[in-house]
Amino acid sequence: SFMAAPTLQQASFLLANLKSDATTKPLLQRCQDLVKIIDEYPAKELHLIFPWLVESVFGSLDGVIAGWNLRLLHSRSHEFNIVTEFLNPCGPMLKLVYKLQAEEYKYEIPVNYLPGPVKACIQEGVLPDCPLFHNKLQFPLSGLLTLNLALNPFEFFMFNFAFCLITPKCYPQGQHGSSTDSAYFVLVDTYLKYFLPSEGNVPPSPFSDSRGSVTAPSPRYSPISFAGYGVHSPSLLKHHIFHQPSVNADPSAQEIWRSETLLQMFVEIWLHHYSLEMYQKLQSPQVKLALLQYRLSMSSMPCQPHAPPGSGTLHTYQEPFTPTEEHVLVVRLLVKHLHAFSNSLKPEQLSSSPSAHSHAHTSPLEEFKRVVVQRFVQQKLYLFLQHCFGHWPLDASFRAVLETWLSFIQPWRYTGEKMNPQPDQNRTVPDKWESFVQENLLMYTKLFQVFLNRAVRTDLVNAKNALMVFRVAKVFAQPNLADMIQKGEQLFLEPEHVLHHRQPRGYLTPSQGGSFLSSRQKVVTDMVFRVKSHVYSLEGQDCQYKQMFATLSDVMKLIQMIAQARQTAKRISDHASEVAASSSFMSWFGLGSSDLNNTFSGAEPEESGECLKKTHEFLDRALENLCLIFKLNQGQLSQLISNLGSSQDDGNCRQLPDCVQGENGLILTDLGRRQIINGLRRFDLQYQGDPELQPIRSYENALLVRLFYRISSLVNERYGGHMSALCSRPDFLGRLGRHYLTDLNSTAATHHRQSPTSRRMLERSRQARLSLRPLASYRTILLLLLLYVFGALLSLGPVSSTLVIVAGGFLYGLFMALFRDKLKTH
DSSP: OTTHHHHHHHHHHHHHHHHHHHHHSOHHHHHHHHHHHHHHSOHHHHHHHHHHHHHHHHOOTTSSSOTTOTTTOBTTSTTHHHHHHHTSTTSHHHHHHHHHHTTTOOEEEEGGGSOHHHHHHHHTTOOOSSGGGTTOEEOOTTOGGGOEEEEOHHHHHHHHHHHHHHSOOOOOTTOOOOGGGBHHHHHHHHHHHHHSOSSSOOOOOTTOOTTSSSSSOOOSOOOOOOTTTTSOOGGGOOOOTTOOOOGGGSGGGGGGHHHHHHHHHHHHHHHOOOOHHHHHHTSOHHHHHHHHHHHHHHHHOSSOOOOOTTOSHHHHTSSOOOOOHHHHHHHHHHHHHHHHHHHTSOHHHHHSOOSSGGGTTSOHHHHHHHHIIIIIIHHHHHHHHHHHHHHSOSSGGGHHHHHHHHHHTOGGGGSSOOOSOOOOSSOOOOGGGHHHHHHTHHHHHHHHHHHHHHHTTSOTTSHHHHHHHHHHHHHHTSTTHHHHHHHHHHHHTOGGGOOOTTSOGGGGSHHHHTTTSOHHHHHHHHHHHHHHHHHHHHHOTTOOOOOTTTOOHHHHHHHHHHHHHHHHHHHHHHHHHHHHHHOOGGGGGTOSOOOGGGSOOSSOTTOOHHHHHHHHHHHHHHHHHHHHHHTOOHHHHHHHHHHHHHHSOHHHHTSOOSEEEETTEEEEOHHHHHHHHTTSOOOOOOOOSOGGGSOOOTTBOHHHHHHHHHHHHHHHHHHHHHHHHHHTOOSHHHHHHHHHSBOHHHHSOTTSOOOHHHHHHHHSOOOOBOOOGGGGBHHHHHHHHHHHHHHHHTTOOHHHHHHHHHHHHHHHHHHHHHHHHHHHHO
16 A cells, blocks of 8 residues: 555646646647557556546536537548558557556446436346356445446446447537548548458457456356345346347357447447337346336335436336437448448358357357357347337438448449449349348338338438438339338248247257258248348337338329429429420510419428429339339239329319318318429418518518518508598509509418418508609619719710609509409400
8 A cells, every 4th residue: 555655646736647638738739748648558447547538538428528629520631641640550549448457447337328228228127138248247335326337447448438429419600510531430431441341350459368257258148236325136037038148158259349349239229229119129028017017116105205316117218319310321331331241241251050069160250240140249239229110200311320230231233343333133132141132121111111201301402312212112113122021021921841940940950950950941941030030120019011122002192292293393493494485585575474472382392393304314214123022013004093183183283282161271281292292282371461571582672672661651640541532543543553562461372272361361441652663673673773964965964864764653553543444354
């Protein structure tokens, strides 16, 4: 203890210096100082500054401390290279991690910051399914609510690095950039390539310990007891029903423990989030009973005290999990790399039988590649994607989620042999991927059906949404893929092979099954077992499986929506062409319509002619691919589209959307909402307020609009009664007054169906008024200037030109007052 005191004092002094430098020195100088400190100081002193250093780099777990803002640092920043070099797998930071790793130091993480399902497992007394969190609990004297997890330096570093992605960030104004260009995204890619290499082995740690025990994770399956800490009895300490042993149980596998730790940390932090209902569905009966008892006890309490954050299963799930687009893009990077990593497995290892003895000669890394996708990623990625499909907004940002899904279900794109890009329109999916399709059947069928449900509720006239439908149809239309999916569904529904998904696979060995099962029967039985265990593990034993190819009603609904969207895109394009042709320079002279209420509002502003052409192309190709996937008859499809076209004629397009009459006005039905989304019908929207208070248009002078409004307001306040009396006269003077003065009672759109608010506004008494706003229009000003120039050419002075213009306007008013009624009848 006498020797430890100076070391502690020196480390405290070092930490104080580093903290002061963090606010005064630039980043480059701080990193250079840290490099020297990591090289020169012993692990005992570095141990005390490590938690602070990790927090100062990645930020605090609660998001209060921003750290180095890795997610905001882009390659254009001068600090980008400094940060990436310092955090490189072979850089100073990881050197510090390995230096501490050799000394068996531990660092604590509060259980409250673990993913919701893991936290709920621990708080309910259940062993989490991920071995990463086994045997690491630290029980403080204060009780359960301050439980911590003791992690070794590498685990602690990777936990904070992974958690950095899901910590809420307040982005400064103008800081949004490309997520794939950030220092964080680049580092994730670098770590994946280093610790999960497609070629070669993981480089050894520079500070590996000769005892071989310090760098290895703790033994994984020792039973732990929560007795005495205020949680359920040890009898509830069950494994997840789908818990599978790690590939690293063998002592010879210690060389890849860092690879496994990194992957498990990424998967747990990024993907292990789902609803309470899903969490309960995936639990064993004992856990379901414990949760029910817990909820009953909570609901029966007359007065519940305020629970601190993270206490109790119900509170755990009160905060909805809403991943960002950046989060999903990083997950897609992980998926693509894992496919490349898994596909780099040598063919002889891939084809070997999965028995325990056949892998005695297999290196741990090769064995890891063989099981990495199915064992570590499949379940959590499926639940993550299912959550995103169900909760993501119905807009174009869903593309990130869609491409992540399409990347996972196409592992053949990441085999390493595709160095030169080839046209993949007619590329057949190789038969060797049949087992992958079967073992991930729900990824293809269930998520496709959820996507159909999303697609029929989106605006397919938008080119970005049409592109997403085309992408999915193109992927599923790859030759041989639909047949593989259909075969997988048939295997799942095979009635004579109803196998319990938790039954041991020993019954398939030759000693037990060879006497009564042929070789082919054993293969089929094994395939049935794989498909059934996959579906039951993800959807529960009592799931009601809906076949992708059994009913075409959802597909036909999408096809109908596609056909409608094509027609709408064509109609918008035709209308835009007509408007462009009719608008000319003459519109500046008042001969064109300036009423913005009459403009066609069926398209988004970005739906230009070029975008509409793309929409039509995407939807056409999507229809072709859907016909290929579901083997639809082209004749029937053409008949359906032609029938749809005849029913959606121009007259129909001008009708109101489908509505029902309520006590306060019209109420849209579901059909009416779909008609509006796809631009088939629309309400005739018109401005029904005071025309003088409309927003200033781009073709108006703002200063003149405000000036003329004040002048006209003064005139209307003083002479409003006289003007109303004039307009109400039935004789010629009344008609003349109605021409020059804006009579709101006559111009109100009383023939249009109005909302309750508009109806109440129109019921208020209105009076005639003078409006000078047309004089603030640029085209009126230009017309007057041209008339003055024309007068000057005729040798007329400004006063004479003004008198001529006023006289002409008065004569035009007399003419309109005399002949307006006759002109209307014609």
